[in-house]
Amino acid sequence: MARGTIVAPRERATRGRSLRPPLGRRVREWLIEAPLALAALVSIGTTVGIIGVLVFETYEFFQVVPLWQFLTDTQWTPLFSEKHFGIIVLLSATVLTTVGAIAVALPLGLLVAIYLAEYASPAARRIIKPVLEILAGIPTVVYGYFALLFVTPILQAILPQTAVFNGASAAIVMGIMILPMISSMGEDALAAVPRELREGAYALGATRFEVATQVVVPAASSGLMAACILAVSRAIGETMIVTIAAGQSPTLTLNPLVPIETMTAYIVQVSLGDTPYGSLEYKTIFAVGTTLFLLTLLLNIASQWLLARFREVYQ
Amino acid sequence: MRVPGSVMARRRAIGRAFELLCLAATSVGILVLIVLLVDIARRGLPTLTWDFLTNYPSRFPEQAGIRAALVGSLWLVGLTALFAVPTGIAAGVWLEEYARRGWLSRVIEVNIANLAGVPSIIYGLLGLGVFVRALQFDRSVLSGALTMALLVLPIIIINTREALRAVPGSLRDAAYALGATRSQVVWGVVLPAALPGVLTGIILALSRAIGETAPLITIGALTFIAFLPRSPLDPFTVLPIQIFNWVSRPQPAFHQLAASGIIVLLLVLLSLNALAIYLRDRARRSMQW
Amino acid sequence: MVSLQPAVDASLGGSPLAFAIRALNLWYGRFQALRDITLDVPARRITALIGPSGCGKSSLLRCLNRMNDLIPEARISGQVLFEGTDIYAPGVDPVEVRRRIGMVFQKPNPFPKSIYDNVAFGPRVNGYRGSLDEIVERALRQAALWDEVKDKLQQNALTLSGGQQQRLCIARALAVEPEVLLMDEPCSALDPIATYRIEGLMAELKRDYTIVIVTHNMQQASRVSDYTAFMLAGEDRTGELIEFGETRSFFTNPRDKRSEDYITGRFG
Secondary structure (H helix, E strand, C coil): CCCCEECCCCCCCCCCCCCCCCHHHHHHHHHHHHHHHHHHHHHHHHHHHHHHHHHHHHHHHHHHCCHHHHHHCCCECCCCCCCCECHHHHHHHHHHHHHHHHHHHHHHHHHHHHHHHHHCCHHHHHHHHHHHHHHHHCCHHHHHHHHHHHHHHHHHHHCCCCCCCCHHHHHHHHHHHHHHHHHHHHHHHHHHCCHHHHHHHHHCCCCHHHHHHHHHHHHCHHHHHHHHHHHHHHHHHCCHHHHHHCCCCCCCCCCCCCCCCCHHHHHHHHHHCCCCCCCHHHHHHHHHHHHHHHHHHHHHHHHHHHHHHHHHHHC | CCCCHHHHHHHHHHHHHHHHHHHHHHHHHHHHHHHHHHHHHHHHCCCCCHHHHHCCCCCCHHHCCCHHHHHHHHHHHHHHHHHHHHHHHHHHHHHHHHCCCCHHHHHHHHHHHHHHCCCHHHHHHHHHHHHHHHCCCCCCHHHHHHHHHHHHHHHHHHHHHHHHHCCCHHHHHHHHHCCCCHHHHHHHHHHHHCHHHHHHHHHHHHHHHHHCCHHHHHCCCCCCCCCCCCCCCCCCCCHHHHHHHHHCCCCHHHHHHHHHHHHHHHHHHHHHHHHHHHHHHHHHHHHCC | CCCCCCCCCCCCCCCEEEEEEEEEEEEECCEEEEEEEEEEEECCCEEEEECCCCCCHHHHHHHCCCHHHHCCCEEEEEEEEECCEECCCCCCCHHHHHHHEEEECCCCCCCCCEHHHHHHHHHHHCCCCCCHHHHHHHHHHHCCCHHHHCCCCCCEHHHCCHHHHHHHHHHHHHCCCCCEEEEECCCCCCCHHHHHHHHHHHHHHCCCCEEEEECCCHHHHHHHCCEEEEEEECCCCCEEEEEEEEHHHHHHCCCCHHHHHHHCCCCC
């Protein structure tokens, strides 16, 4: 059997050149990659910065105001001479407006999501989806304007005891603002439910309504819940609508028709004023900020976990 | 199994009623949008004059204008873009094309997803503590721009990554097979092909930056400014804050000015998004797949 | 210089080799895609890799220019000797390997750039300092595409027909002056006329380049190639080299029964 042989040095210019990577190339690649990695680390820096700032100022705040007082006092008057620091006042206002917003956004958003996923024709989608995108893109200060100058007068016409600043109009308008979030994420969740599931139900003679409500929605439930939780988180963190329309008088109440002050509105109130840096009043906005941050962080994590579980099942 | 006709009829009726309900819910959204726009137009168009655009704010509604706010917004968006766009694209490219699937990139990914969900006012507190106080930039356009850049960074990063992911692997293969290094493949082939998506991300981010109010109030952007910023270290105001200022006053005349300001703001956003759609179409046409 | 073990069979006499593959194994994670491949690829000839789908021919092809490096779970053992050097030896630069061993893919994949920029991309990234216009024209002529595109070099490459796009990809690969051209089923996405033109092109190109072509089309293999390597995957789906020899004798007088079965269409 004859053997093949490797050819001896070839005639071309590549003769004798080893297949080794030049040092210059490795250095150049690294020089390009390093700044990119640095840019990615900026995001870590942001988180470190947020946590650092919040922890630092909040710690100093709790050196003066005991934690149990913060959690149990029923008044919030840090800007008055007789100071109370009960976060429950602001928290209740945040919760009140959020619950109201979800009461508006959840049913509507869910219905829109079901419509888009199960019923809508392509022509209808071409109109509805852009409209929802526009609603989602409107700056919140515009929504605040709408709440104060359009919705409140209407509420006052229906229920004359409604104050100029009230939680209800803020809640309603916030609901409209987060509706696109629920409808869009909800539609994604419903669309992710495999066709086979639907077809199985249709093949048994179910109507479209029955398939949508008894098969698809339950199958998409964790995705829908994730959307809802994310919307709640968004409502909790919302600032301008509540600042403009709900007022800046901290009141512990369940009445949606009177002025209340949410956590976010309080931070704005202090920022607009002349509070000197480093004073106790200044530190209160960080204590409130930390509460807000922790709340939204927990909700976001819960939402992501639900979403991951949902995707596991269907992908 | 026989289903009685009456049961079928009722089932169908329920179905149709539900469909109408869904339609009604959808119309609520469309209706609200229309009502909102009509109200703003009605209240704001009369005071939308040339003077309005060129005047500074004033105690007297007839003499007030958004000049300072408009210029301030332009300053802010420009500086924000300067900081956020290169950083965001660089981070997105690194995460998608260079990073090994190790724990570090996973941590950064989760971190960015979380940052995207943090309320914007928290970013304001961050800006206040770090840029205004610690770095002593005070309540300047610079502080505002740095704060907004951090706020919109996750948007740019996430959109850039998605755009890069959408580039087909066959293009990467072809480039590697020609003896290109990773950087040459990324910057010469993949990123140019991902340009439409990346541009979309940038426009989304800048739209967000223009419309944000709360973080800027927190870092101390003033609500009454009668001059234009001359350097990044000058105090400033922006359109949304000016609108907020006018809305918060009791006199209806100021409410009209607020509406006019809103019209200007919405027009700016509209043109920005129209530009985005145009750029995206042009880029897509030359990509053609 | 390295002396070699005998190939699975060799009718190569003393003809020069482009590749000497020795005991090559390939794993994707835990799955073994190739087992113990030992093969000599003669220089400046066309060698066809044939076999039923899933037998590992494309995987083997991708081993020859280290494209499998781009798949994180891929591992190899054994050697691929190119001009005396194992291209998998530590310290070998895969980028240089890929410049000298070019590849054309199954589905034409021109960049979304102009025709000119597509062909110029390779020289540009490799730091070519001479006249790009010359290189572009030469490559397009070698790919028999110049006359069709010389007036529209700035046009987007995606406006070309499928066959033209594939010839563009060949021109693009030739522009970096490789020594080998690996072709992974280059005609399977093309119509018969385009296929015919590319086969004609290959016959011309083999004067200057070594060509290794993967094809599932036996008639194409017998038309076009000088040597044929037949591969099969066993029940474990791991690909093995069954037989290798001059094309003419392989197709008229295969030595292995499995080759004969495949050629006569009893399976595959």
